[in-house]
Structure formats: C-alpha cells, structure tokens
Amino acid sequence: MxxxxxxxxxxxxxxxxxxxxxxxxxxxxxxxxxxxxxxxxxxxxxxxxxxxxxxxxxxxxxxxxxxxxxxxxxxxxxVLQMVYRGGPVAPPPGGEITVLDALDPAMQALTAVAFPGYFRARTGTMGRYAGIHADGRLVALAGERMDFGTLREVSAVCTHPDHAGQGHARLLVRHVMHGMQAQGVTPMLHVGARNARAIALYEALGFEGNGVLxxxxxxxxxxxxxxx
Known part of the structure; x- marks a missing residue:
C-alpha cells in the first residue's frame, strides 16, 4: 500500500x-x-x-x-486526496496575513464551526498556521498538518461564515503553499469528496485529484x- x-x-x-x-x-x-x-x-x-x-x-x-x-x-x-502539480507559487500580499501562535485557542474555536472535533488543542504544533483577523477576531485559517517529508498536507482551511466570499481561503492557501515550496516540500491535501466548492478552489490553485483514497x-x- x-x-x-x-x-x-x-x-x-x-x-x-x-x-x-x-x-x-x-x-x-x-x-x-x-x-x-x-x-x-x-x-x-x-x-x-x-x-x-x-x-x-x-x-x-x-x-x-x-x-x-x-x-x-x-x-x-x-475523502478526495489532491496533490499540487503546478509550478512555483508566488507569495501572496502579506498585509492581511498573521502567523499564529501554535497554541492559539482561536484556531480551535474557528475550526469548530467548519469541522468540529478535528482540530485539537495542540494541532497547531504539527506545522505552521496563518490566519486573517477582522475586528480583532480570527476569521480565516490555513496551515500544515500531516508531514511525509517531501510531501506536506495543507489543512484547517476555513473561513467564518460571516466573512466568506472575500478570498481569504485562496490567500491563505497560497501563503502556506509558498512556505512549503521554500522548504522543498510539495503541498498536498484532503478534502471532502462532495465539497465541490472547495475542490474547485484547489483545482484553480493547481492541485490535481490523486483519486479517492x-x-x-x-x-x-x-x-x-x-x-x-
């Protein structure tokens, strides 16, 4: 296997x-x-x-x-597994993006809205996480989770419903991907096989389906x- x-x-x-x-x-x-x-x-x-x-x-x-x-x-x-097959990812504008503390409890609170139970108190220690804030509150998130050495998982991609549709997810995923490539790592990810909106975003960013596991x-x- x-x-x-x-x-x-x-x-x-x-x-x-x-x-x-x-x-x-x-x-x-x-x-x-x-x-x-x-x-x-x-x-x-x-x-x-x-x-x-x-x-x-x-x-x-x-x-x-x-x-x-x-x-x-x-x-x-x-779960659909996707692997990045594109070229170098340019760093996105960094003005909105904040690198988060690995133990920031706001990450667990935000992910509980999108996928409760999967992001734990120390999940942030698995890699680097970045977010976007509005009015002092974390409203969008993306980071790194499983690490295979030459491949690393983009994970915890979520935006609070009150701030959806503003391009936060695309910006943060590009930020995470650029950081991975700077370390010689290929980005990959897992997404719900029925989540057509998220799959379309990842395809637009250069990810290709590796098939449903x-x-x-x-x-x-x-x-x-x-x-x-």
Missing part, C-alpha cells in the same frame, strides 16, 4: 515519527495533537485489548482495520456498548 493511500501511517513513520505513539500494530497521534490513528495494511486485525487503550474519538484514513466482535467502525464521508472514508472506532 503506497504512502499516499495510507497518509496517517505515512506521516507517523516519516516526517512526524517524533509524534507517533505505538499501540500494538497501530500508530496514533496523542489525542490533543490530532484525532488520527493508523494500521500499516488494509484489513489488519486489531485486538480488543489495543482498541480499549486507544484514546477516544480517533479516526482511520486510508487503511481501515478489521475490528473484533464488540467493536464497530462507522463510515463517515469519503482506497476505503478513503474516515472511520471512528467505538465499542458497541457506546451510543454512536
């Missing part, structure tokens, strides 16, 4: 090995860093004893394991005794 088809495992065995926590055959981030765990291969059986020790509300992306009786995998929305839905592991 190629690393792009199993992105969490790829990140935790390469550019973010220092963030990896081992649990049997699984690897995962600490719960306050990112809600992702991984197995090396599709369909790998994971024993109940390991699942019981896994932090709550963790998600698999790419390779989905086989879980024992008493546990359930809930299929969530499919094999079993590319996000799956959260929960014991059957817990309500879904």
């Amino acid at each position: 190629g690393r792009l088809a199993n992105p969490v495992w790829a990140a935790l065995t390469s550019g973010q090995r220092h963030l990896a926590r081992e649990l049997g055959d699984m690897l995962h981030y600490e719960a306050d860093v990112a809600p992702f765990c991984a197995v090396p291969e599709e369909g790998m059986p994971v024993p109940a004893a390991d699942l019981e020790r896994l932090p709550a509300d963790m998600y698999f992306v790419g390779a989905i394991p086989a879980v024992p009786e008493g546990w359930h995998l809930t299929e969530l929305s499919a 094999r079993h590319a839905s996000l799956s959260v592991v929960r014991p059957l005794s817990r309500p879904p």
Whole structure:
C-alpha cells in the first residue's frame, strides 16, 4: 500500500515519527495533537485489548482495520486526496496575513464551526498556521498538518461564515503553499469528496485529484456498548 493511500501511517513513520505513539500494530497521534490513528495494511486485525487503550474519538484514513466482535467502525464521508502539480507559487500580499501562535485557542474555536472535533488543542504544533483577523477576531485559517517529508498536507482551511466570499481561503492557501515550496516540500491535501466548492478552489490553485483514497472514508472506532 503506497504512502499516499495510507497518509496517517505515512506521516507517523516519516516526517512526524517524533509524534507517533505505538499501540500494538497501530500508530496514533496523542489525542490533543490530532484525532488520527493508523494500521500499516488494509484489513489488519486489531485486538480488543489495543482498541480499549486507544484514546477516544480517533479516526482511520486510508487503511481501515478489521475490528473484533464488540467493536464497530462507522463510515463517515469519503475523502478526495489532491496533490499540487503546478509550478512555483508566488507569495501572496502579506498585509492581511498573521502567523499564529501554535497554541492559539482561536484556531480551535474557528475550526469548530467548519469541522468540529478535528482540530485539537495542540494541532497547531504539527506545522505552521496563518490566519486573517477582522475586528480583532480570527476569521480565516490555513496551515500544515500531516508531514511525509517531501510531501506536506495543507489543512484547517476555513473561513467564518460571516466573512466568506472575500478570498481569504485562496490567500491563505497560497501563503502556506509558498512556505512549503521554500522548504522543498510539495503541498498536498484532503478534502471532502462532495465539497465541490472547495475542490474547485484547489483545482484553480493547481492541485490535481490523486483519486479517492482506497476505503478513503474516515472511520471512528467505538465499542458497541457506546451510543454512536
């Protein structure tokens, strides 16, 4: 299974090995860093004893394991993986853009509007994040999340609904991409496969679909005794 088809495992065995926590055959981030765990291969059986020790509300992306009786995998929305195939990205005008502190709680508050639960208290330590403020409030955000060494994920791209349609997302994504290229890194990203508006933006910026990941839905592991 190629690393792009199993992105969490790829990140935790390469550019973010220092963030990896081992649990049997699984690897995962600490719960306050990112809600992702991984197995090396599709369909790998994971024993109940390991699942019981896994932090709550963790998600698999790419390779989905086989879980024992008493546990359930809930299929969530499919994810389209996109990789930047264009040339050098010119730096956008920087007047509006602010480099954010890695532990700025405003990032978690803003992302909770767009995708609650995925941006944790220490997600900002995974890479560099930048934002745009209005009236002293963070209203748009983009940054870096999974790191494969030569590839890095553009992530947390969101704009508060009150400030949508002003080009903030495009500006911030270009800023993040330019920073990656300056380090010799190719940008890539994941987006909801049904999010046509976001996909159109990324295509306009030079990203190309790498295909919907094999079993590319996000799956959260929960014991059957817990309500879904």
